[in-house]
Amino acid sequence: MEESDTTKYVIHAHISAEGVVERPDVVGAVFGQTEGLLGADLDLRELQKTGRIGRIEVNITSKYGKSSGNILIPSSLDKVETSILAAALETIDRVGPCISKISVTKIEDVRSSKRQQIIERAKHILTAMFDETVPESQELTEAVKSAVRVEEVTFIDNLPAGPDVLDSDAIIVVEGRADVLNLLRAGIKNAIAVEGTNVPQLVAELSKKKTVTVFTDSDRGGDLILKELLQVADVDYIARPPEGKSVEDLTQKEIIKALRSKVPVEQVVEVPQRRRNKQQMQQQEAARAEQNGKHEAQQREYQREYQRPERPERERGETPRRKSLRRMEERQERREPPKEQEQQPEARKPEPREAGEFAEIMKDLAGTLSAKLLDANKNVLQKVAVRDLANVLKETNGEVKSVVFDGVITQRMLDIAAEKNLEYLVGVKMGSIVKQPANVKVITTE
Template sequence: MDDTAKYLIHASISADGVVERSDVVGAIFGQTEGLLGDDLDLRDLQQSSKVGRIDVQIDSENGHSFGQMTIASSLDKAETAVLAASLETLTRVGPCQAVIEITNIEDVREAKRRMVVDRAKELLSESFDDTVMTSTEILEEVKESIRVEDITEFHGLPAGPRVADSDAIIVVEGRADVLTLLQYGIKNAVGVEGTNVPEDIADLTQERTVTAFLDGDRGGELILRELAQVGDVDYVAFAPDGQSVEDLDRGAVIQSLRDKVAFASLPNEGSFRAAVAAANGTQEVPTDPRTESPTTDDTSPTPPADDPSDAATETGADTSNTVTVEPIADVGVGAEAGTVGAADEGSDPDAPAAADVLAAAEVETVAEADPVPETRSLSDHTREIIDAESGLARLLDANLEPVDEVAVEKVYDTVEYADPAPELVVIDGEASQKLVDIAAQRGVGNIVARSAGEYVKKPVSVRVRTAEQLVD
């Protein structure tokens, strides 16, 4: 169609015989020649580009031909209508009787106007942002940009700027935790980004004094267990029960780091969070004997004053828990400012801490009084679902007890509408982007799958592991 055309003449054609496109075009020129005078002669109009090419589409079936014809016109309305009407005077195409009927004259400009209006509506709704930022939002955005500029990478993992040269590091779960600690002046944190601890982090823990600072939930316990298997952990600190590191205020972060406990003093069995709480002399987190995991309790360490710059060095029976806090400083080891976890000079590093001995005694007493019954582990569920090629997905609660079991293709709706939402999903299939997104929306913290998918954007709240990583 010519870009300058204003109208399109649409016509239908039928013939009592088999005809071709060239027959139709020849009949139009032959039978309209001289019909409308020199000013509207079709050949002259085409030569002057006032009429475009005659487009004919015709088919034959059972000895009859039928099709559609379109002619572009740059003439005015009246001239176009006269030209269209002249086409209906055709009675023969080649040797066959034929009928041409005008079905419609389309105003091309009107179609373009509708397209312009529709596109303008889209641009108006999509391209203009009417939101006006408040002063608080402006300040928060500026502060966030400063924190993002401070964050660096350590072998592709989010890290504070002092991780590369500090004598001590703090291992946290993800990028959001690193940003939170940077906000409070702690610059030697590195995130493992999931329960599959990278080899670079495992190697780094062999060279530095390591404090694992993890969320106060079962996911934090799982990360600590894997980190302890592949690396060397010196101290352990948890966020208050049920809270994440990224959600803590400055006082709660400093208090949690002050309450860190030597990992070597923790028992191999039972809840690490309960053992850390006992070592700190706080109310012990109750433990469910079926899963050795703590139940929900509102008790948590009392946060210190809002301004940690006023905090003085606190030395207890366990010299490894000495804490020095300054307003903007690194959390490291040695005499440098902002150090969390360095031992006081002159103390015996090999001497057992009183709190550690007390914690060990309490854990042993609990173990003797209430032996923990054997339950199915996550590895057991993985073998039953994935290794056995069951074609199923199993939903588990926080106690690793099955909540539901469905075919793989039904896992999306099952996870989305499960009440209550499961804690963990074991699936004999791929942990796709859709499944990970639904899990993040429902608060599912862990997925174990046969394979991991390709993620455009992976939620930090969901940890994905494959059966190969989990089961030896």
């Protein structure tokens, strides 16, 4: 069987048919009966064209009017997608005119097999090609091992974690132990795994004291873990790997790029109420500190005026104390009156016609953290992830007139929309807005 350099897994399946069938019949049934079953992203023909699925091998024989054999399908997809394809094979119930049954026997990890080959070959090289009489060999081996050894994963309340999680001011929350190991290989030592959707209390407590970046896979499981973390922990940033890849499979360069591209949580989803309360408390404390500082400055100024030596004003009937009080009153009168607190603009109530134009699009985008770019006729030009929306809009050439996205409308998004002369900006809710451009119509679904 031919295998591409990127093959990760091989699906092994057994087929039995109530009649005589041949290899072309089986291959045709595999492509035909799975077409459209799993959507465009997992269509076998498209996957084979792009090289993510290799050549399907079928070995089948017929005897006494019945046929049986094996099917081998090489895959370079990740574990989840490969498992879905394997399960789809078992839905095939007919090959040609014959009733048939396909059952998956195993999924072989090609990389594991290669690693076993490497181990066996390394044993042979070690025993046959190295001279054991060289006294420094063992010392050199230990020196090399210690130089390249990846630090072991530690455990905090039975959670896999890097050695710097408790001491660092920031932590990275990942899904499992394999993700923590991969980040350690890249030199990142402050990652901790939640090990499933039931987020431990330890992670919630750490999030109150540290800056938290959530780094989960770009799949359904990663989305569920992210949503739960947003409900029980104080999340500051969100980072995601490239589409179709898991955190445990990323290279060091890909890990660093993904973490550098992290976005504040406010740009993707609405900040939980407890986080807003925390920010409001911090703002109130800062305001009180500023007010106390002004009061202390006034007291110091008063003391300086009061302690100055007497001047000839006394001869004119004005004592140093009265002069000091008069100056303080004059300074108070010259001060500008405090500005009224700016009211945060509210999203314009959409007209029925406008709401109808975007309602169906928002319904399709609900829960996907995605955005659609529309032209002047409300035709979809492009669909992108919300985390990439700002960069994509900056590169548009004026054809985009409306943006509909599953996220919170922020001041940054409004500024970019005004700069690109957008007519409509449609989101879930309004974030913290200081000023709203007059040329952009803002519509929210809530």
